[in-house]
Amino acid sequence: MSLYEEIKRLEDAKLSIYADxxxxxTIGVGxxxxxxxxxxxxxxxxxxxxxxxxxxxxxxxxRDLFNVFEETWTPQNTATYTTQVNQILSDYATKVTDGSSxxxxxxxxxxxxxxxxxxxxxxxxxxxxxxxxxxxxxxxxQQNAQNLFDDLSNAHKASLxxxxxxxxxxxxxxxxxxxxxxxxxxxxYFEIAYASNWNDTDGNGQGDTRIYGIHLRRLDEARSFxxxxxxxxxxALLDKLSSEKNRITGYLNELKSSLESGGYAELAxxxxxxxxxxxxxxxxxxxxxxxxxxxxxxxxxxxxxxxTRKKCPKFE
Numbered sequence: 232m233s234l235y236e237e238i239k240r241l242e243d244a245k246l247s248i249y250a251d252x253x254x255x256x257t258i259g260v261g262x263x264x265x266x267x268x269x270x271x272x273x274x275x276x277x278x279x280x281x282x283x284x285x286x287x288x289x290x291x292x293x294r295d296l297f298n299v300f301e302e303t304w305t306p307q308n309t310a311t312y313t314t315q316v317n318q319i320l321s322d323y324a325t326k327v328t329d330g331s332s333x334x335x336x337x338x339x340x341x342x343x344x345x346x347x348x349x350x351x352x353x354x355x356x357x358x359x360x361x362x363x364x365x366x367x368x369x370x371x372x373q374q375n376a377q378n379l380f381d382d383l384s385n386a387h388k389a390s391l392x393x394x395x396x397x398x399x400x401x402x403x404x405x406x407x408x409x410x411x412x413x414x415x416x417x418x419x420y421f422e423i424a425y426a427s428n429w430n431d432t433d434g435n436g437q438g439d440t441r442i443y444g445i446h447l448r449r450l451d452e453a454r455s456f457x458x459x460x461x462x463x464x465x466x467a468l469l470d471k472l473s474s475e476k477n478r479i480t481g482y483l484n485e486l487k488s489s490l491e492s493g494g495y496a497e498l499a500x501x502x503x504x505x506x507x508x509x510x511x512x513x514x515x516x517x518x519x520x521x522x523x524x525x526x527x528x529x530x531x532x533x534x535x536x537x538x539t540r541k542k543c544p545k546f547e
Contacts, residue, residue: 235260235350237389241451242396244342248313250304252397256312259339259346261396262353264300267293272352276345277320278333284326292323313337357392360400368408379412386455387411387419393452394423397445402427416456417467421475424453425482441485443498446506457513462524469517472510483507 232240242260251257256264264270270293274280281289299315321335339346358380366376380388391411394402406426410418427449428441457468472479483506487495 232385234354234385234388235347237385237455238350238354238392239342241389241393241448244346246339246342246346248304248309248316248337250306250309254303254305256300256302256304256309258337259342259349259353261357262349263356265297266353266356267297269349269353269356270296270300272349273337276339276348277337278327278331279320279323283329283331283333284323285328288323288326292319295319295323354392357396361391361395361403364395364400364403365408365411368403368405369412383411384455390423390452390455394427394449397448398427415467416460416464417471420453420456420468421471423456424449425475425479428482440487440495441482442495443486443488443502446486462521462526465517465520466526469514469521472514472517479510483510 239260244260245258248256248258248264251261258264258273262269262273264273274292274296279289279292283289284292296316296319299312299319302312304312316337317335320333320337324333324335327333362373362376362380365371365379366373369376369379371379380391383391391403404422407419407422410416410422428445430440430442430445460468483503486498486503486506488498488502490496
């Protein structure tokens with residue numbers, strides 16, 4: 232699968248502009264419209280270029296749109312700002328001189344031929360963030376960090392890019408960087424799935440809440456490190472899950488659900504139990520796979536959810 236398809240699997244591809252969790256106007260598969268190069272790449276798909284408008288008019292169009300995109304967008308003001316953006320396109324559409332019919336709504340027509348050509352420009356900014364983070368955390372050269380990233384599979388690249396886009400590059404810490412450097416996919420899985428979900432919900436600059444919706448995304452991002460494993464990697468993953476039982480249980484018990492009215496609440500029992508069931512099934516499949524390969528899987532005693540006795544799933 233191409234890197235674009237991998238990212239599209241993790242990101243919900245959007246044909247129209249939306250406000251991301253940081254208030255950044257975004258389109259496509261996380262295309263940040265506050266990045267001028269990304270904006271120009273999108274405009275090219277919509278029929279606006281320096282050639283079709285002329286250098287001066289194109290610079291004015293970019294300026295006028297950027298003035299709107301540099302605002303903080305929210306779900307509440309997205310419709311208002313989008314109307315402003317579409318009006319700007321309509322105004323400049325009449326100034327195109329090459330006889331083409333540029334788009335007058337800031338919307339992709341599809342997620343393939345229309346959206347994909349912007350991908351290389353948009354993803355380059357996130358890739359730079361990831362590579363820089365690996366360089367700092369591993370204490371290595373820029374070239375070595377770039378080589379490390381380049382040697383990853385598209386699925387692994389997509390996991391890191393999605394993680395950095397959603398949580399910011401700082402989410403790639405020492406342990407995950409070390410795991411990537413050593414090809415330790417078991418530790419990479421654990422770090423993404425169970426150690427990358429602290430969220431600052433009270434604005435004090437420190438993580439205080441583990442959010443259920445983000446956990447589901449982290450599981451999806453971590454998945455590439457738990458599939459297509461050889462026997463040694465499968466055993467390492469089961470060993471890792473077994474040795475980190477207490478941390479995993481504590482993490483799952485701390486998950487909160489987001490309320491539409493704002494704030495967070497205890498996760499519904501059924502959802503929490505389902506997470507334990509999925510984890511147990513994963514461990515069971517790994518044990519069965521190892522057993523069928525003639526490998527004696529590690530013995531693991533059940534650990535029980537310390538949440539309450541009544542709500543007591545377990546990770547076996």
